[in-house]
Amino acid sequence: MTTTATRTAYAELCEVARETATLLSAEFLLAWDQETYMPEGAADARASQRALIAGLVHDRKTSERMGELIAACEADAELTADPATKADIREFRRDYDLATKLPVELVRELTEVGSRAQNIWRKAREQSDFSVFRPILERLVGLVRQKAECYGTPKGGELYDALLNEYEPGARAADIESIFTPLAERLSALVANLADNGTPPDTSCLDLKIPEANQHSFGMFILESIGFDLSCGRLDTTTHPFCEGLAPGDTRLTTRYRDERFTDALYGTMHEAGHGIYEQGLPKARCFGQPLGEAISLGIHESQSRMWENSVGRSRAFWTWALPHAKDKLGPAIAPCSADDLYRAVNTAQPSFIRVEADEATYNLHIMLRFDIERAIIRGDVAIKDIPGLWNETFKRYLGLGVPDDRRGCLQDVHWSFGAIGYFPTYCLGNLYAAQLWETINEQIPDLNDQIARGEFAPLRTWLNQNIHAQGRRYRAGELCERLTGKPLSADPLLRHLEGKLKPIYGLA
């Protein structure tokens, strides 16, 4: 029976959660600013600011009142008869149970050390010197292990799963391994086959010098065209591109420009725009702070970014539409290129050093490498000082290249510098979800390809919005995948997609 008291409990729960999210969003701005505009000298103050707010947020997330309100809602059969509300309360419970396992001191320390480590990582990366980063990374990994131990090893799982669960609720390293291992084999075989037997596409249309301002102007045009709302967001430049869904009406993307290979910035921008369109599609205005207003998991989040970057952006249809606009915005250097030249060039599959610039096929091997190393770190099988060696050895095994320096090796990514261990595998899950969803979307929007070739992105965006974005955390990732595609997650769609696209380009079809 729903009494006024429990109706009020749910309303109060949502109200408290909204206030907590509002406070947390100030921490998000501090984090965004740290990556974009913060002066170097502010690093210490910034670490204190972020740690203070993270502590206040944690206190609120774990308050006794939160526990009482959640329990009151759970006990109310009429309230939980509504499936969306039921899911909201289920996820409130999950978050509360997780949060209450962590002492506030640990949360503050993780935030403070993570904030400092980010600045130190940036310097170490510039100097390509792992030894600069090592001491603080050791401290940070110690804190992350403490966090994992607070969460506890799940039954039948490993300690690493406790971290994974933060980013991909319910995921297990062993399950991921059982998908990744055969995927790695088939991908390595594909890449080797292309290299040994195929004719790589001509990439001279990418080796153009295009000024940053022109690249930015093209990127902004693409953002507008695919439907990222710039009145509720922005695009800046950072070392490591990211998307921050800061608050209702405030979703911020970053990218980075190089004079050569304008497609690095373009696909970086489209990737982050995919995250941004998800963030903008969440019902935050109504449900800010409630699970129903939040993204399901990082894997699903990444499926959205990879879909816009790869399924859309690396298609022939995309270049058919985009080419005249590219010629208009990017300047005369690109004038001689055809849509087919670009389509083929951006689908080169070739081992390279930098994950965020890797092609669609080898990208997944970059992730598997990180997944292996992270698990080894958490298991205690590898000391922090041995990361560069292990990185380079594993890189050689997966991608066949000798890493020339740490900047292009184990120092390239920002994630570990803020203590995000268990995050990387979600990137590969994202590719898998994207490929599987893409097959379904093409069945349900049969002329999708023609729409893209005409620059009509609204039907795709509407499909994603209705089926994924607007749902918040109503479904877990695996459940959503099965509901939408009719099947559990599998590596087949991604392999079908890559083989179907790359073999013809390499003259092997």
Added chain:
Amino acid sequence: MTTTATRTAYAELCEVARETATLLSAEFLLAWDQETYMPEGAADARASQRALIAGLVHDRKTSERMGELIAACEADAELTADPATKADIREFRRDYDLATKLPVELVRELTEVGSRAQNIWRKAREQSDFSVFRPILERLVGLVRQKAECYGTPKGGELYDALLNEYEPGARAADIESIFTPLAERLSALVANLADNGTPPDTSCLDLKIPEANQHSFGMFILESIGFDLSCGRLDTTTHPFCEGLAPGDTRLTTRYRDERFTDALYGTMHEAGHGIYEQGLPKARCFGQPLGEAISLGIHESQSRMWENSVGRSRAFWTWALPHAKDKLGPAIAPCSADDLYRAVNTAQPSFIRVEADEATYNLHIMLRFDIERAIIRGDVAIKDIPGLWNETFKRYLGLGVPDDRRGCLQDVHWSFGAIGYFPTYCLGNLYAAQLWETINEQIPDLNDQIARGEFAPLRTWLNQNIHAQGRRYRAGELCERLTGKPLSADPLLRHLEGKLKPIYGLA
């Protein structure tokens, strides 16, 4: 007798204050971002974020524990035997007594409505339409009056003094009026004399088209040269230039560029740099959150900005040094100009509409106009809807010009839009303090002028740092003025300075 308990009380007081300041600094970033990079669609969320943090800060500032700690420190004779500590505790008491007069709901509402009003003001200003701004300004002024009433009218004073006291501790409107009235008369007479009998300088060296990028590059060079530390600060572009002393190691300036009159941006930048050098000179690393780590008053703050802008930047010595650099950075347009051309042109005294672009002499008349209107608003002598009419009428009286539209009239300033009433008079006080201090500094650094002509700004900066910046709030403004100059504040130095400079330029010496 100092017991361990009271030593601990002072340490705890400083610790609590540091944490409160750390939290408040997150609100400062939210405010800075709102003016610089925030997407339009985030306005509502931003108002909530700022109000939430303002409320939390107020709760901390007014906590019972704060009261107990201050009382314990006050009762400790040995602790207060140290003059700096005594001043710190005196100012802690002042802030606490003021803060506890305000209910937290009012503080939150003022912040929230002020944040919204700022966005609405920006639109109203663009459209030059006061009616867009009027409804929220009415609400905001209502809240500001409530705040003044919570503070209470000081004995023998008026309600407006309660607001003034926030910005200029202890100042009274009647005292200010007694300086402003004769100053207005003598300034009006001076400006009229120059207009009627003098030959205005040739300003063609300012009427040059100089690209924004060149102006920015020159501005950055000036910042570095005068000693604003860019590793602990930055310069951005906003509608209304400001300086935000955000946190230790984080002082942010803004300016605005127009293609014509490059000196508007230059002096805007030097002005904010004056504020910034004060903020960077405060002992924040050691005393963040304590009065000893904070600026004395807005009048003294403004004395620093006006000194760098006017006493330094509008001197012949400055242009002697700066001209070759200007020619290097600003491009060929400025090549034909001499240092004397520039010195004379930037010292034109001529009524104009925009306060922040006004010359040194007429600037003060802009302030007096605002002071009159603010007092009338708080007295209830004028309705909000009648502000444009009153503005235009008073402007005519002080400056002799008919205001063409609200954009160039009562909508030009940001201050009222965030509820800052009682703030404007501190600008004129700043000019008065600057002129009086400048006479003293020139006595104590006799070759200051030659130093400036050689681009040597360190001795001036050191003088300001030791005598003003490093002192925090140890002395009140009037006390500091007397200590340093040997006299109470008077209008004479400013009038001496203006007459001594302008008459020769206008050929009346």
